[in-house]
Amino acid sequence: DAGVIQSPRHEVTEMGQEVTLRCKPISGHDYLFWYRQTMMRGLELLIYFNNNVPIDDSGMPEDRFSAKMPNASFSTLKIQPSEPRDSAVYFCASSFGIALGEQYFGPGTRLTVT
């Protein structure tokens, strides 16, 4: 298996622009997670899905952030409009079951908002 795939790997955009991050989970996994990592706040869980349904979005910072999972093999995290404070590395992870262990993380998308 290719593992969790994220695109793009790097994104540089100007404040106010819309940003869309993409994730393809490992085939067969029924949970998908979006995380954000910054030096100041560490690794934070933003939202997670079970069987394509959002279960907990309490970590989503504000209404500018939205996430969708239209099918079992694809998810997006959208920021509109983007702000400089959104600059971070965004990770997608997937797992089979909600067990604490063995979430498989993607390589991340490094987002820079100028």
Add this chain to the structure above:
Amino acid sequence: LAKTTQPISMDSYEGQEVNITCSHNNIATNDYITWYQQFPSQGPRFIIQGYKTKVTNEVASLFIPADRKSSTLSLPRVSLSDTAVYYCLVGRGSGGYNKLIFGAGTRLAVHP
């Protein structure tokens, strides 16, 4: 979820054994202890998970005392490639709602 406390950073040398201890005084009966490793510019990677006593795999060992209020990740004979951040997490091993909360982790630096 039980809060965890671990050292911010540690230094070691190649070939030495490294032990990273994590405190989790409020661990619940159903909670498991899980460790992740994160290399620079990569996502975290699962290392090991345990409930009590000792667990060993090809990468590390996990020691959990009887009261389960702490745990120790042991990395035998570290190499430069073990330089990474190590996260200790506590939560349900299976079933139920389980929100992962990554703390600051322990930044391990292995020197030649």
